[in-house]
Amino acid sequence: MFEGGYLGKILRVNLSTREYRVDRLQESEVVKLLGGRGLAAKAYYDEIGPQVRPFDPANKAILMTGPLTGIRLPSTTKIGLSTKSPETGMYLCSNGGGDFGPQLKFCGFDGLIIEGQADDWTYLLIRDGEVAFGDASPWQGLTSGETLEVLKAAMGDRRAAALSIGPAAERLVRFSYVNVDTRAIGRGGAGAVLGSKRLKGIAVVGSGSIPVADAGRVREIRRAAIEELRETRANHTKYGTPQYIEIINELGCMPTRNFQTTYFEGADKIDAHVMRDKYWARNYGCYQCPVACGKVCEVKEGPFAGARARTEFETVALLGPNCGVEDYGAIIAANQLCDEIGIDTISAGNGIALTMELYERGLITSEDTDGIKARFGNAQALVDLVRLIGERRGIGDLLAEGMAHVARERPEWSRYILTVKGLPLAGYDPRGFHGNGLTYGTSSRGACHNVGGWTIRAELQSGQYDRFALKGKGVLVQTIQDNRAYVDSLGLCTVVRGSMDFRDNPRGDALEAVTGYNFTPQLMEIGARIYTLERLILNREGIRRKDDLLPERITRETVPSGPTKGRILTEDMYAVMLDEYYEARGWDGDGVPTPETIRELGLDELLSLDES
Amino acid sequence: MNSSLWMKANVQVQIKYLAALRDRTGRRQEEFSFPPGATLQDVAEWLNQRYPLSLPDPQVMATLNGRGWEQFPSKLSTEIKEGDVICLFPPIAGG
Numbered sequence: 079m080f081e082g083g084y085l086g087k088i089l090r091v092n093l094s095t096r097e098y099r100v101d102r103l104q105e106s107e108v109v110k111l112l113g114g115r116g117l118a119a120k121a122y123y124d125e126i127g128p129q130v131r132p133f134d135p136a137n138k139a140i141l142m143t144g145p146l147t148g149i150r151l152p153s154t155t156k157i158g159l160s161t162k163s164p165e166t167g168m169y170l171c172s173n174g175g176g177d178f179g180p181q182l183k184f185c186g187f188d189g190l191i192i193e194g195q196a197d198d199w200t201y202l203l204i205r206d207g208e209v210a211f212g213d214a215s216p217w218q219g220l221t222s223g224e225t226l227e228v229l230k231a232a233m234g235d236r237r238a239a240a241l242s243i244g245p246a247a248e249r250l251v252r253f254s255y256v257n258v259d260t261r262a263i264g265r266g267g268a269g270a271v272l273g274s275k276r277l278k279g280i281a282v283v284g285s286g287s288i289p290v291a292d293a294g295r296v297r298e299i300r301r302a303a304i305e306e307l308r309e310t311r312a313n314h315t316k317y318g319t320p321q322y323i324e325i326i327n328e329l330g331c332m333p334t335r336n337f338q339t340t341y342f343e344g345a346d347k348i349d350a351h352v353m354r355d356k357y358w359a360r361n362y363g364c365y366q367c368p369v370a371c372g373k374v375c376e377v378k379e380g381p382f383a384g385a386r387a388r389t390e391f392e393t394v395a396l397l398g399p400n401c402g403v404e405d406y407g408a409i410i411a412a413n414q415l416c417d418e419i420g421i422d423t424i425s426a427g428n429g430i431a432l433t434m435e436l437y438e439r440g441l442i443t444s445e446d447t448d449g450i451k452a453r454f455g456n457a458q459a460l461v462d463l464v465r466l467i468g469e470r471r472g473i474g475d476l477l478a479e480g481m482a483h484v485a486r487e488r489p490e491w492s493r494y495i496l497t498v499k500g501l502p503l504a505g506y507d508p509r510g511f512h513g514n515g516l517t518y519g520t521s522s523r524g525a526c527h528n529v530g531g532w533t534i535r536a537e538l539q540s541g542q543y544d545r546f547a548l549k550g551k552g553v554l555v556q557t558i559q560d561n562r563a564y565v566d567s568l569g570l571c572t573v574v575r576g577s578m579d580f581r582d583n584p585r586g587d588a589l590e591a592v593t594g595y596n597f598t599p600q601l602m603e604i605g606a607r608i609y610t611l612e613r614l615i616l617n618r619e620g621i622r623r624k625d626d627l628l629p630e631r632i633t634r635e636t637v638p639s640g641p642t643k644g645r646i647l648t649e650d651m652y653a654v655m656l657d658e659y660y661e662a663r664g665w666d667g668d669g670v671p672t673p674e675t676i677r678e679l680g681l682d683e684l685l686s687l688d689e690s
Numbered sequence: 691m692n693s694s695l696w697m698k699a700n701v702q703v704q705i706k707y708l709a710a711l712r713d714r715t716g717r718r719q720e721e722f723s724f725p726p727g728a729t730l731q732d733v734a735e736w737l738n739q740r741y742p743l744s745l746p747d748p749q750v751m752a753t754l755n756g757r758g759w760e761q762f763p764s765k766l767s768t769e770i771k772e773g774d775v776i777c778l779f780p781p782i783a784g785g
Contacts (some may be wrong), residue, residue: 310749313710313780321709325779328708329756346718350709535782538751538758541765545757573783641756641775 079105081291081594083145084113089187091202091209093275094135094194098209103188110684112597113144114158115171115566116608117189122160122169123611123685125191128619132164132267133250133274135195141182142189144569145593148180148288148365151296151578152303153571155179155364157258163266164252164274165425165480166500166524168619169612170266173566175364176259177239184284196276203233204282214278219245221418222257222269229281238283244420246468247273252480253425257417260388261364261372264422266501266523267480291594299588303577304368311369314573315361317350318373319391322505324349326395330642331510331534333400333503335454336431337496337631340507341640344404348394352406362388369573377407381458387413392527395505396427401434402454411461419468428502429477430463432484435494448472493630498525499621508628509637509645511537513551516655519626520555522612528572531558548651552658557582560605567608607679610663610671614681623660623669628652701728701772705737708779711750715741715778724770730759731766733776743778753777 088101103117111117121140130136139161146154157179163170182190185206199214217228225242233240239259247254247269254269255262263269272278290296313321326332327345334342346352353375362372377385387410397403397412416423430452436442437452444451448471450462466474476484482500485492496503501524508515513533521530536554537545543554561582565575568589579586584601597604613621627633628647636646660667664675676682706719724732734745734752745752746766752759754768754776762768770776 310781317710321780322782324708325777325782328706328777328779329753351712532783535751538753538782539760540758541761544761 079595080108080145082289083149083291083589083593084108085183085186085188085288087187088189088191089185089204089209090191090193092194093192093196093200093277096211100187100207107684110604110680111608111611112564112567112604113188114142114147114156114569115160115173115563116604116611117567118142118158118160119171119608119611119615120684121189121191123615126162130162132162132167132271135275137162137271137274139192139268139271139275140189141191143179143183144567145589147569148183149290149296149592150366151300151570151588151592152307153364153367153369153574154569155367155571156566156569157182158566159256159263159268161268161271163268163523164250164270165267166482168499168621169615170268170523171529171566171612172263172265172268172523174241174256174258174263175261175571177365178241178258178282179569180365181237181239181282181284183288184286185282186284186286192272192275192277195274199276199278201229201232201278202280204280205233206284206286217278218248220278221245222255222420223260223418225279226257226259229279233281233283235283238281240279240281242279243269243272243277244418246419246421246478249468249470249478250274251421251467251470251478252483253422254420255422257420260362262422265424265526267422269420290592292591295587295591299578299586299591303574306577307368307574310576311371311573314369314371317354318371320353320373320389320394321350322391323394323398326391326506327399328641329510329538330637330640330645331506331514333395333505333507335402336400336435336494337503337507338435339639340510340637340642342399342404345399347404348398348406348409353389357406357410359386364571367571367574371573375410377410380407382407382411382461385411385414387411387417389413392505393423393427396424397430397460400427400431401460403457403460404455405457408457408460412464415461415464415468419464421464421468424504425481425502426464426467428481428496429467430460432481432491432494433463433473433477434459436491441491442473446473448474496525496629496631498628499523499625501525503629506534507637508632509647510642511545512548512647512651512655513537513543513545513554515628515632515647515652516551516555516659519628519652519656520559520659522609522616528562529559529566531555531562533558546645548654549658551655552660552662555659556606556662559609560602562605563608564601564605567604603679606663607681610665610675610679611681611685613665613669613671614676614685617670621669623656623667626656626669701726701770703733703770703774703776705733706775706777708777710780711778714743728770729766730754730762730768730770733770734766737778749781751779751781
């Protein structure tokens, strides 16, 4: 059926038996789910039941590329992952950039499923169709970056790509990330799943090529897309995502001091101009990306001199304003430490902000923080608290178990904990953009701005959606989520999707030029199918309406200062949006897809569901 | 804007140039007084004369007190008021 884009094979590696085999990619599933996130969700549905716990050997790390991964089009870099999240205890979808996905396809595989649990620390080398198991015991304790280097050296090929974990994942810190060629599969703790399997990393290099249906047309699309991106993404090239610091702050949406308010008075000390003028060293681009939005930053002087990291908006927002820190050098140092020990900067920033609020309220003392004076704005404390989490010392040991665990252990702290389904909020306060609250509440993986559907541009630009209105937000969020679900299944970075017309009214022919199959008219339906498939998985794991609610601070505390002073998103206000959303999706009032919806999306056939 | 209106200028607004817009204006923010009855269209024309801008422009997001200009029922005919805050910034698309 497909003339290009897919290789037709999934590599399955069992760490318990040290064996591997090759499965066939099912075309009937591809037609319905496209690739990447969609196929990873289906494999999760089939293979990871609700009884499986995150650190059980029965949990799996399912990595799937999309039809565009590795193709000579802009930023065809992505690989999607699904697993049972150690941070939330439920389904997790996440994705990463770098060269790992493309190289896996050059080996002839559309996906890679890691299962079982090794007896001793192990690494994998995948070269074309062959898999070698290596002894990673000497690499215990290496940072995630050092591990990438030793993996590539072990492969002995400069083209090799790699993914790795750091020491935090070895210690099962529940929000450990997977370092993918210095990009991240960041949220939800997939790194800890690999840690539980004693898999320190994987290197991959392939010598094959990926067939395309119409190479000439692909070249034309590439040229036009690059030309458009040079114009429309010039600001991304110069400033990267840190350009949003100033904007989100002025809009009164910036998480500040553990979401106690939405405007950070020190934002002008950490905005993109400060980054560019004082800290920027060079740009970083993923596979085939002309935008190169990654900003490698270095601290040249002061107490954090020598620190080096690629700061992104979310990282700056959560480690900066949310911890009251206005020292960009400290943010870089904390970012670097998160990368080295291998933890998600969003969850880390939330955990540190919680610690600072508890400390300032006198609910914990220096005894809990190993002597660290954990006050908001204390730049050195920010860095030291990252280390405390990574080394599981003091309150860091509790935080390392994730916010859901903290809330269970210390219910009296719940009002200071900002999560949905156990996943900490990202860098936007929903009291500033109410649609963003629905985004967090209904995201398939907990409070995520990407999977949940990033509404802020629509809420600012469209005459249809006032940012503080409730009506219409259900449909808006559904539309953005479906768009994102199919883009995450293409293998394409979201930053470039517009250049190839992968919007909510998809028009382009890039996918047809690559695969020879005209997916375009069905893409939004595929997105809706993936989203409802993910909801069925979540339902199976016990998730219902009660779990789609927002944290207390957002629904019960008004914003005390800044441009959105006096704003709140109460439970009643939120319920209006949630009801509309469920209706738009064809889910019942408890957030369960109706039999009609399941049938309309073809999920009954795809999942072999009995009539009910 | 005619000169008689200009003499009675008394609607002072704050204009902020965020992120890459600062590169185009050379400044972070400024305050300016417009005549009574001035609209967002007047602000746009003033900005276009002063800086290399051609508002309204899909490559520039413009807000009045935190809402997009196009979100007001009267759109660019919306009258500005004393103390209003206008922000200009590049299109945003998630972090």
